[in-house]
Amino acid sequence: MKIKFFIICLIFVFISSCADSNTDKSESSEEVEAITSKKNGLKGAWELKGFYNYQDNKVVDSFENNTLSRQIKMYTDTKVMWCKLLKTDSIEFFGYGSYTYDDGLLTEVLEFGSAFMNDVIEEQQEFVFQFELGPDRFEQIEIDEDGNRIYSENYVRIE
Structure with a gap:
């Protein structure tokens, strides 16, 4: 039972870390777009x-x-x-x-x-x-x- 609980927790942590990673990527692409448009006004x-x-x-x-x-x-x-x-x-x-x-x-x-x-x-x-x-x-x-x-x-x- 403990092993199942541990595996489920690992899966949950992995899924939540992937969601955070996507947010960071979209923020960084927005930053890149802002820098590009500022640079090429x-x-x-x-x-x-x-x-x-x-x-x-x-x-x-x-x-x-x-x-x-x-x-x-x-x-x-x-x-x-x-x-x-x-x-x-x-x-x-x-x-x-x-x-x-x-x-x-x-x-x-x-x-x-x-x-x-x-x-x-x-x-x-x-x-x-x-x-x-x-x-x-x-x-x-x-x-x-x-x-x-x-x-x-x-x-x-x-x-």
Whole structure:
């Protein structure tokens, strides 16, 4: 009788430990998902809404994106693609490549693009920007060789 009781207790302990293990796994996968989404808050589709011009690293002028054109950027986990609609030529401006961002810097390395962009990519493949990311907006800020801000493109999340 004691052996049966001991075996039943062991089975109960084993079953309850398995249930606790599943809870821990779901919590850790939730933590991983939260860390991933926080780390990759750039993932999604964004629309260019305006620009800032800087002087002495301060905004001196701002203006909205021209209504004659529209620019969209899309980020996956590792890739970026952007396109700009021009009423005169709907296929002229686009680029595709990979990206990383960390510590306030966004780096895009373009692989190919439209005819105009392929000429640019032959000269320069890597583009580094200062970067400010909010929940539904980001600014990519062009800097000069001395690290001073020149202008920014300001995007809002559309998906």
